[in-house]
Amino acid sequence: GAVVSQHPSWVICKSGTSVKIECRSLDFQATTMFWYRQFPKQSLMLMATSNEGSKATYEQGVEKDKFLINHASLTLSTLTVTSAHPEDSSFYICSARGHLHEAFFGQGTRLTVV
Amino acid sequence: EDQVTQSPEALRLQEGESSSLNCSYTVSGLRGLFWYRQDPGKGPEFLFTLYSAGEEKEKERLKATLTKKESFLHITAPKPEDSATYLCAVNYGGSQGNLIFGKGTKLSVKP
DSSP, rough: OEEEEEEOEEEOOOTTTEEEEEEEESSSSEEEEEEEEETTTTOOEEEEETTTSSSSSTTTOOTTTEEEEEEETTTTTEEEOOSSGGOOOOEEEEEEEOOOSSEEEEOEEEEOOO | OOOOEEEEEEEEEEETOOOEEEEEEOOOOOOOOOEEEEEESSOOOEEEEEESSTTTTEEEEEEEOOOOEEEEEEEEEGGGGOOOEEEEEEEETTTTTTTOOOOOOEEEEEE
């Protein structure tokens, strides 16, 4: 299957700082990228959907000013958690979809805000 | 409301004991049903895509089937390394091709 690389795999940051997570499709062009959040023992919750070159579409209840998404190219999307707080601690996962219907996932990023 | 329901929530099997996981859905305009495997602390790993009722796909000890209302993931003679959470997701044809995920079935295979 296609490869999606997510970086970093884990990060610890201080409350009030910002953290950027990168998601790259390594062997295909991703027309659409999705960002999810997953709490322990819960399923994936879609946060936002982004298409290359356009603004992201956020799900209801997700603060667009807090979770900044940039999809500048067909192979890269970034999620920046701004002014992070302990309640933002979670497992964040990106997925990328090319011209086929399958969506391939990154390895996930464990964010801990202290 | 579009929904995806997986059962059971957890399944414990002995090595070699075959079983099935269920994913039922109530979305309209299905544009694909996906099965993923997720290991702890990792992102989901793509397994199968099914598009139409009657379709079947196999990979090693796994076989996925699809009807108009549900999908089954059959595990034949499982091994301990098959232990993981299996996620089912449905593409309901939204403008962005969003997936609706079930909550998953946590499979544990004991040697």
